[in-house]
Structure formats: C-alpha cells, structure tokens
Amino acid sequence: MIHLVSPKTLRSLGIVGMNQRNISFIGKNNQRKNYRLVDDKLLTKQIAIDKGGIPVPELYGVVSYLFEIESFLKKIRHRQSFVIKPVQGSGGKGILVVTGRDGDKYIKSSGARIDDSDIRHHITNTLAGLYSLGGRTDKAMVEGLIDFDPALKAYSYEGVPDIRVIVFQGVPLMAMMRCATHKSDGKANLHQGAVGVGLDIATGKSVCAVQNGVVVTEHPDTGAVLTTLQVPDWDKILELAASCNAMTGLGYIGADVVLDRQFGPMLLELNARPGLAIQVANQAGLRHRMVIAQAIVASTDDPAERISLAKQRFGALVAAATTTSFG
Amino acid sequence: MVASRTQIGIIAGGLILFGLGLTLYKSISLGLPLLPEKYQDVWTVESKISFYPTDGPAEVSLSLPENDNGWVILNENFASSGFGFTVATTEDSRAALWTKQTVSDFTTVYYKTQVYDQDAVRTPQNLSEELADLPRLSDTQRKAFDLFVKQLREKSTSDTGFVVLLLQEFASGNNQDVEFILSDLHESRVNAIRYLLTFAGIPSHLLRGIQLEDGRRRQVLSTLLEAFIDGHWVALNPADASVGMPGNFYLWKRGDDAVLTVLGGEKSSLEFALVKNSVPIRTVVSMEQRSEEFALLDFSIYALPVEQQGIFKGLLLIPVAALVVVFMRVVVGLSTSGTFMPILIALALIQTTLLVGLAIFLVVVGAGLWIRSYLSHMNLLLVSRVASVVIVVILLMAAIAIVSYKLGIDQALTVTFFPTIILAWTIERMSILWEEEGGHEVFIQGGGSLLVAVLAYLVMSNRFIEHLTFNFPELLLTLLGVILLLGKYTGYRLSELYRFREMKKLA
Ligand SMILES: Nc1ncnc2c1ncn2[C@@H]1O[C@H](COP(=O)(O)OP(=O)(O)O)[C@@H](O)[C@H]1O
Ligand SMILES: [Mg+2]
Numbered sequence: 001m002i003h004l005v006s007p008k009t010l011r012s013l014g015i016v017g018m019n020q021r022n023i024s025f026i027g028k029n030n031q032r033k034n035y036r037l038v039d040d041k042l043l044t045k046q047i048a049i050d051k052g053g054i055p056v057p058e059l060y061g062v063v064s065y066l067f068e069i070e071s072f073l074k075k076i077r078h079r080q081s082f083v084i085k086p087v088q089g090s091g092g093k094g095i096l097v098v099t100g101r102d103g104d105k106y107i108k109s110s111g112a113r114i115d116d117s118d119i120r121h122h123i124t125n126t127l128a129g130l131y132s133l134g135g136r137t138d139k140a141m142v143e144g145l146i147d148f149d150p151a152l153k154a155y156s157y158e159g160v161p162d163i164r165v166i167v168f169q170g171v172p173l174m175a176m177m178r179c180a181t182h183k184s185d186g187k188a189n190l191h192q193g194a195v196g197v198g199l200d201i202a203t204g205k206s207v208c209a210v211q212n213g214v215v216v217t218e219h220p221d222t223g224a225v226l227t228t229l230q231v232p233d234w235d236k237i238l239e240l241a242a243s244c245n246a247m248t249g250l251g252y253i254g255a256d257v258v259l260d261r262q263f264g265p266m267l268l269e270l271n272a273r274p275g276l277a278i279q280v281a282n283q284a285g286l287r288h289r290m291v292i293a294q295a296i297v298a299s300t301d302d303p304a305e306r307i308s309l310a311k312q313r314f315g316a317l318v319a320a321a322t323t324t325s326f327g
Numbered sequence: 328m329v330a331s332r333t334q335i336g337i338i339a340g341g342l343i344l345f346g347l348g349l350t351l352y353k354s355i356s357l358g359l360p361l362l363p364e365k366y367q368d369v370w371t372v373e374s375k376i377s378f379y380p381t382d383g384p385a386e387v388s389l390s391l392p393e394n395d396n397g398w399v400i401l402n403e404n405f406a407s408s409g410f411g412f413t414v415a416t417t418e419d420s421r422a423a424l425w426t427k428q429t430v431s432d433f434t435t436v437y438y439k440t441q442v443y444d445q446d447a448v449r450t451p452q453n454l455s456e457e458l459a460d461l462p463r464l465s466d467t468q469r470k471a472f473d474l475f476v477k478q479l480r481e482k483s484t485s486d487t488g489f490v491v492l493l494l495q496e497f498a499s500g501n502n503q504d505v506e507f508i509l510s511d512l513h514e515s516r517v518n519a520i521r522y523l524l525t526f527a528g529i530p531s532h533l534l535r536g537i538q539l540e541d542g543r544r545r546q547v548l549s550t551l552l553e554a555f556i557d558g559h560w561v562a563l564n565p566a567d568a569s570v571g572m573p574g575n576f577y578l579w580k581r582g583d584d585a586v587l588t589v590l591g592g593e594k595s596s597l598e599f600a601l602v603k604n605s606v607p608i609r610t611v612v613s614m615e616q617r618s619e620e621f622a623l624l625d626f627s628i629y630a631l632p633v634e635q636q637g638i639f640k641g642l643l644l645i646p647v648a649a650l651v652v653v654f655m656r657v658v659v660g661l662s663t664s665g666t667f668m669p670i671l672i673a674l675a676l677i678q679t680t681l682l683v684g685l686a687i688f689l690v691v692v693g694a695g696l697w698i699r700s701y702l703s704h705m706n707l708l709l710v711s712r713v714a715s716v717v718i719v720v721i722l723l724m725a726a727i728a729i730v731s732y733k734l735g736i737d738q739a740l741t742v743t744f745f746p747t748i749i750l751a752w753t754i755e756r757m758s759i760l761w762e763e764e765g766g767h768e769v770f771i772q773g774g775g776s777l778l779v780a781v782l783a784y785l786v787m788s789n790r791f792i793e794h795l796t797f798n799f800p801e802l803l804l805t806l807l808g809v810i811l812l813l814g815k816y817t818g819y820r821l822s823e824l825y826r827f828r829e830m831k832k833l834a
Contacts, residue, residue, distance in 0.1 A: 004824040004828060005827055005830055007818070007824065010823070010824070010827055015819075015827055017817075017819040018660065019657060019816050019818060019819075020817040020818075023817050024817055213828070214829060279827070279830075280829050283830065
C-alpha cells in the first residue's frame with residue numbers, strides 16, 4: 001500500500017512543490033543572466049574571494065584541454081589529497097575525492113585505490129561533458145580537500161558533510177546538514193542516498209532527519225544519534241550564506257557550506273535551483289517561511305538585522321508552536 | 328508576476344476559445360462531422376503512357392475521365408518532363424495534351440488522379456441515340472446477321488431479353504453462328520456485338536474504363552458497351568454477359584473516340600497503377616464541395632496534394648503527444664530522459680505497432696547498454712564512444728532484421744522504423760545514468776520515458792483524435808493555450824504526494 005499525503009495537507013503545511021519552486025521561487029527571484037555565476041564553480045570561487053571576502057577551498061588547478069592532463073598529473077604528484085570536479089557539475093556527479101596516497105596510487109574516500117590512468121579517464125570524461133549540465137563540454141577543476149571539523153566526524157561516512165542553507169535576499173529560510181553514507185558513496189547529495197538533517201535556524205541544532213524521503217533518527221552507517229546534533233560555528237555559517245544573495249545578484253539560492261578544521265566555514269558552491277527535500281528534513285514548508293521572509297526584507301535593509309529576525313521567526317520553538325496550532 | 332500570470336491567462340484563454348470556436352463553427356455551420364464517420368475508399372489511379380518515338384514532333388493526347396461518371400475527382404497531377412503541357416477543355420470533355428519537338432528515346436508521361444465513388448448512378452444527359460454506322464457487310468455476312476438476330480428475337484419478347492440472350496451466346500463460346508460471324512468478320516467480340524446491336528436497331532457506344540483492384544500495377548483499360556434498351560442506357564459487359572455497370576469500374580470514357588492518341592510515336596501503351604485508401608467520407612465530400620464557397624476551407628489541409636496530406640496527418644499529431652509529455656511531467660511528475668524522446672519513441676511505435684515495437688526497443692537498448700558498458704572500460708573519448716554505439720546499434724538492427732526474416736517473423740523487420748540516432752542516444756544517456764546514479768535511476772527514467780511514449784502512442788493512434796487534429800487543425804491553438812496554462816501550473820505534482828508522504832505525520 002502506498003501512503004500518500006493529500007494536497008490539502010501539503011498546502012496547509014506550506015510545502016513547496018517542484019512547479020511552484022520553478023515558477024514562483026526561482027523564476028521570480030533569479031535572473032537568468034546571473035545563473036552562470038553559480039553554475040560555473042570557478043566563477044563562484046572568484047566572486048566569493050573578490051566580492052564577498054568569503055573563504056573557499058584552495059584551487060590547485062584547472063584542466064581545460066586534453067593535452068594538459070599529463071602536465072597536470074605531474075603537478076599533483078606531490079599532493080597528498082585533492083578533489084577533482086567538473087566546473088559545471090551538479091548533484092555530486094563527477095566528483096572524485098582523493099584523500100591520501102599509497103605509493104603511486106591514489107586513495108579514494110571509500111578506501112579504494114586508483115592510479116594515473118583512472119584519473120586520466122575521469123578527467124577525459126569530465127572534459128567531454130559527461131557530468132555537466134546539458135552535456136556541454138566542460139573543464140575540470142582541482143581543489144584542496146576539506147579537512148572537516150572533527151565535531152562532525154561521527155555524522156558522516158567516508159565523505160565531507162556539507163551544510164545547505166537556503167537564503168532569500170539575505171534571510172536564511174531553512175538549513176540542513178547533509179551527511180554522506182555508504183550508499184551515497186562519500187558524496188553528500190540527498191538523492192544519492194545521503195542523510196539530510198534539518199537544522200534549527202536559530203541554533204543549528206537538529207530538528208529531524210531523513211534518508212530517501214523517510215524519517216530516520218540515527219546515521220545508518222556510523223550509528224550516530226542525529227537528534228542531538230549541533231553544528232558548530234552556526235552564526236558564522238548563517239552570515240556567510242546570507243551574504244551570497246548580494247554577491248551573486250540571485251534572490252533565492254542554496255549555499256553549500258563546509259566546516260574546515262582550520263579555517264572554519266567555507267563556501268563550497270552555490271545553487272540557483274536548490275532542491276526541495278530540505279522541507280522533509282525540517283518537517284516544515286518553505287512557503288510560509290517565504291511569506292515571513294518577504295516581510296522581513298521589507299522591514300529592514302541591515303544584513304545582521306535580517307538574520308536575527310529570521311532566527312527569531314524560524315527558530316524551532318516558534319515552529320513548534322505553529323505546528324501545534326495546526327494539529 | 329501577477330501581470331505575467333494574467334497575460335498568459337489572457338493569451339491562453341484567447342487561443343483556447345479561438346480554437347474551440349472555429350471548430351464549432353466549422354462543425355455546426357459547415358457541417359463537418361466532429362466524430363469520425365463512415366470511411367470511404369479513395370482510389371489513386373496513376374496512368375502511365377509510354378511510347379517509342381518516330382521522326383518528327385511528338386504529340387500525346389489522353390482523354391481525361393468523364394465528369395459525370397459517378398466518380399468525384401479529388402485532385403489531379405500531370406508529370407511530363409520536358410514536354411509542353413496543356414489541358415484542352417471542350418464543352419463535354421477534357422483531354423491532356425503533351426507536345427515536344429523532338430523525342431529521342433522511349434518516353435513515359437504520367438497522369439495521376441485521386442477519385443472516389445459517389446455511389447450515385449448518374450446517367451449522362453444528351454447522349455446521341457443515333458445508330459452507329461455499320462461497316463460494309465458482304466452478302467453472306469448480312470445473311471448470317473439476319474438469321475442470328477431473327478433467331479434471338481423469336482426467343483425474346485423485349486429489347487432487354489434480346490440483348491441478354493445476345494451477350495450470353497457470345498460469352499458461352501459454343502454457339503456455331505457466333506463462331507461463324509466472328510471468323511468471318513475478323514473483328515473483336517465487342518465490335519461484333521456492336522454490329523449486331525446496330526443491325527437489330529439498338530443504339531450503342533463504347534465504354535472504356537478501369538477495373539479497380541487495390542495494389543494492381545499494370546492494369547489496362549477494359550472495354551464495355553452501353554446500349555439504349557427499352558428507353559434506358561444500360562451498360563453491358565461482353566466478358567461475362569452481365570448487364571449494368573460492374574462494381575469498382577472507373578469509367579474513363581463514354582463514346583467511341585480513342586482514349587489515347589500518339590502522333591510521332593509507335594508501340595504506345597497505356598497502363599494504370601492502382602492504390603486504395605480509406606478516408607472519412609463526409610469530411611472529404613463537404614470539403615470538396617464547399618471549398619469554393621468558403622475561403623476558410625480553401626486554405627485547409629485538404630487543399631494540399633494527398634501525399635502531403637498524409638505527412639500532415641502525422642505532423643498534426645505531434646502536438647497532442649507533446650501535451651501528453653507536458654502533462655505527465657508537470658502534473659503527474661514522471662521523470663523522462665529528455666523532454667521529447669518519448670514522442671520520438673511513440674512515433675516509431677506507430678510504425679511498428681505497440682508490442683513488437685516495445686520488444687524491439689527493449690532488446691536493442693538492453694543489448695546496446697551491455698555493449699556500451701564494455702566500451703566504457705576502454706577509456707575512449709566520449710564522441711567516439713557515442714559513434715561506436717551508433718555503429719553497434721545499426722549492426723544490432725541488421726542482425727534482428729536478418730534473424731527474424733530467416734525465422735519468418737516478418738514483424739521484427741519493422742526494426743528499421745526506429746531512428747538509429749534515437750536508439751543510440753537512449754543507450755548513451757541510459758548508460759551514463761547507470762554509471763552515475765545506478766540502475767535504479769535508469770529504471771525510473773527509462774521506465775518513465777517508455778510509459779509516456781506508450782501513452783503518447785495510444786493517444787496518437789486514436790482514430791477520434793486523428794480525425795479531430797486533421798480536420799480541425801485550429802484545435803492546435805487550443806492545445807497551445809492548454810500547454811501555456813500548464814506552464815504556469817504551480818500546484819503539486821502527483822508524485823509529490825508520495826515524495827512528501829512523511830509530512831503526513833505533522834498534519
Ligand atoms: N573540496 C572538497 N573536499 C571534500 N569534499 C568535497 C569537496 N568538494 C566537494 N566535496 C564533496 O562533494 C559533494 C558535492 O560537492 P559540490 O561542490 O556541492 O558539487 P555539486 O554541485 O555536485 O553538489 C560535497 O557535498 C562534498 O561531500
Ligand atoms: Mg552541492
């Protein structure tokens with residue numbers, strides 16, 4: 001028996017569907033000409049450094065043409081760890097994470113060992129556009145591996161957890177931590193099987209967690225209890241994410257933030273079309289929050305004020321109160 | 328935002344209303360049926376005239392079919408490479424005239440027409456009831472004629488009875504008198520019968536026409552007689568002694584004049600190729616008769632030659648399939664690989680029939696995926712990999728065609744209807760999906776595409792829908808309006824009621 005939820009319930013919870021997201025959230029707030037700033041990860045890095053003064057993982061190099069592969073392989077020979085990804089990739093596709101070396105071999109986050117020819121093959125595919133939006137030819141970028149905050153160690157299996165914050169005009173709407181699982185193969189993308197942990201906007205504490213659309217309470221691989229999770233550096237993360245709207249000129253985006261042991265919160269990438277599963281992870285709808293956020297935006301221009309108002313209005317206590325009033 | 332919403336609403340509403348309104352107008356005041364009706368056989372008659380030229384200019388004249396033979400001509404085409412061409416029209420007949428100064432080789436010219444039987448027997452007006460001229464008869468011939476006619480007159484009471492007897496004696500082939508008359512006259516049976524009719528004082532003339540047989544390639548003109556018996560003109564068929572116009576007989580020429588004359592040529596021949604198609608008749612008729620009255624209809628698809636009509640019939644269905652795709656994606660929330668791949672698959676299914684098409688598709692894509700997974704180990708460039716897949720797909724298709732032909736499974740030959748590129752591309756996309764997202768996603772997207780393709784196929788092969796899109800192409804505007812509206816649909820997709828099922832606990 002398939003359990004369905006009625007459209008009426010969804011509407012009363014303010015859940016946003018795909019169609020509404022595309023038309024009312026993205027289409028209305030994001031101008032097409034600005035997409036390229038976030039679809040091209042190199043450009044994102046560039047403006048993050050230049051305009052926002054936002055820390056990002058160090059860029060080791062870019063491979064644009066096939067003939068550059070060999071010299072590139074020489075160049076990274078002395079690196080212990082690095083990450084190769086398509087400049088225009090999405091959804092965790094084509095990301096190769098190398099966490100260490102074993103002689104001539106490279107160790108992947110899963111522990112598997114690969115050699116030069118595997119890397120060559122991977123870059124060839126990336127350049128041909130195998131992993132990129134619309135299959136266009138692409139470039140491969142190589143950046144430093146995030147040495148992520150040990151406080152989060154227990155929550156992620158063979159991969160770096162990232163924190164997705166959806167921001168509207170400098171107002172953080174909703175947040176979630178995404179934890180890689182064995183199933184998601186070390187990538188923190190939800191539809192690959194990663195666990196999404198909804199986060200209280202006020203505190204960075206977990207509110208609920210889902211895997212493949214079903215509520216869970218523990219990490220399936222590490223067994224860590226997710227209900228007590230607390231993301232460190234929460235205020236910094238919100239501040240960083242909230243500054244991205246002004247930086248890109250896009251009104252509604254999802255910022256992927258990672259916590260580095262040494263450098264703290266870093267911007268990994270931005271998404272002009274953030275997914276909707278975050279609502280299930282938070283057990284809350286985006287539409288109600290959007291209405292409130294529009295009021296906040298209208299009321300103040302000060303970035304710090306917007307964030308603090310968001311924390312007040314979207315905090316778990318308030319959310320709980322509204323939820324009970326629904327029930 | 329609100330402005331763009333209302334704008335779209337107004338445009339879409341206008342399109343929808345305009346399409347529906349025009350459809351209603353055509354159906355109510357022009358009487359075009361909204362539902363598909365009885366189907367009518369429309370015959371395509373291709374006449375082929377060939378001859379060897381002699382010296383001097385060539386002139387080919389072909390009498391064109393009678394206007395009042397009970398058949399309606401839908402359209403006509405003349406093919407005459409290098410010839411000067413005119414249609415000569417006199418009061419009651421038309422003739423096609425091909426002329427050329429010098430013809431050096433064996434030459435062929437064509438006349439093609441599309442006709443259907445009106446089912447109304449129309450006897451022509453003003454036929455001359457004069458007796459035809461008799462050739463000069465020798466005394467013995469005259470005596471034999473006299474004797475034979477008298478004999479038959481005695482056995483019959485009316486002209487009709489006489490004619491029937493006459494035809495029977497000729498058809499039976501064992502009457503002594505008939506044999507004698509034929510051998511003495513050195514004439515064809517038809518002519519001999521005519522002389523006897525004239526001798527007996529019954530007016531007659533020749534009827535030339537085509538016995539229609541579907542798929543027949545090298546049909547020739549048949550000759551019948553028409554005689555004025557007991558106050559009526561009646562068709563007579565000397566071959567089987569039957570009276571009355573035979574069924575499926577396309578009357579070409581009434582009267583004794585030649586159908587084809589070739590000046591400056593020899594060994595000329597006139598042959599016909601025949602094809603039958605079923606077309607909804609009331610539509611055809613009302614279009615045909617009213618196209619002059621209403622400029623609107625003159626600009627309809629019926630104004631095109633029939634082959635183009637056939638192409639358009641297919642083209643006009645594609646928007647309907649597009650609507651199916653949009654609906655399934657936006658309202659139901661199925662994911663398909665590529666937006667319009669399902670339409671292309673559906674088009675191929677129309678050619679192959681549903682089950683056979685699906686089986687072939689699955690076999691080719693399955694085998695292709697398997698081979699591609701091997702290719703992907705070899706670290707090839709993407710382009711050459713896709714190219715290799717295309718080649719492998721073609722080999723697979725050839726293999727399927729050959730093996731099935733040897734096994735006697737003709738249907739599998741329709742494999743060729745699947746565009747190679749679609750198959751190759753599907754395989755490529757599916758295997759990338761497989762590598763990247765796993766078999767599960769391949770199953771979802773591939774299954775989604777196939778499901779949508781099958782639905783689109785079912786809609787496109789529906790006779791009612793085909794009838795509507797073909798006869799009321801303005802409905803496409805309505806369709807466009809609906810699609811525009813769907814583009815502004817912000818409600819939930821059906822699949823999201825499952826996706827967000829965990830939210831139920833909150834409510
Ligand atoms: N520099 C990095 N160090 C460690 N892990 C990374 C790095 N870059 C990406 N990842 C991993 O890959 C996932 C997806 O990366 P991201 O840059 O967001 O690409 P996408 O656009 O495909 O989502 C991240 O959530 C993280 O788990
Ligand atoms: Mg990401």
